[in-house]
Amino acid sequence: MDRRNFFRTSFLVGGLGVAGTVAFLESCKKNNTPPSPQGPTVNFTLDLTLPANASLNNPGGSLSSNGVVIANVGGSYIAVAQSCTHNGCSVGYNSGGNNFVCPCHSGVFDTNGNVVSGPPPAPLKKYSAVKNGNILTISG
Ligand code: FES
Structure with a gap:
């Protein structure tokens, strides 16, 4: 792999890592919604x-x-x-x-x-x- 391809590949892998991290953090944010109280209607x-x-x-x-x-x-x-x-x-x-x-x-x-x-x-x-x-x- 020449130097140019090395940087191109590194940039691509790094970009995918950042995108994956952002998606993971977004999914965690959605899971932080407090659960609703539970019980029958009376x-x-x-x-x-x-x-x-x-x-x-x-x-x-x-x-x-x-x-x-x-x-x-x-x-x-x-x-x-x-x-x-x-x-x-x-x-x-x-x-x-x-x-x-x-x-x-x-x-x-x-x-x-x-x-x-x-x-x-x-x-x-x-x-x-x-x-x-x-x-x-x-x-x-
Ligand atoms: S704490 Fe387990 S059933 Fe109430």
């Missing part, structure tokens, strides 16, 4: 005077209904999807840490449903929880 009410729902009358209390975990956090209500976004185990409210914990692989979610730690790949869907008298409406 719209139901809970009568807080019923014994089955009594745990929601005390701060720190919680229960599960219709695929949603509802917790009383200092007198306000928080509701997130019950099914863990990792392998679908049922998460529960942890009043000590004020978070939602999955018992299967120790996934932890904050009160907005965002992943704090563990293997879950996406947040839990968060629902509206509105109290009107003794009726709590969960929707979203």
Whole structure:
């Protein structure tokens, strides 16, 4: 290979390398889109005077209904999807840490449903929880 062909070939290989690197970085950029929260669409009410729902009358209390975990956090209500976004185990409210914990692989979610730690790949869907008298409406 003469000197001229050497530089021509080097330029071509170098150009392909730059193009490949740019394409790789572009594909990485697309994969950085945060995953969407996951959970069913619901719209139901809970009568807080019923014994089955009594745990929601005390701060720190919680229960599960219709695929949603509802917790009383200092007198306000928080509701997130019950099914863990990792392998679908049922998460529960942890009043000590004020978070939602999955018992299967120790996934932890904050009160907005965002992943704090563990293997879950996406947040839990968060629902509206509105109290009107003794009726709590969960929707979203
Ligand atoms: S199923 Fe919840 S962390 Fe694995």
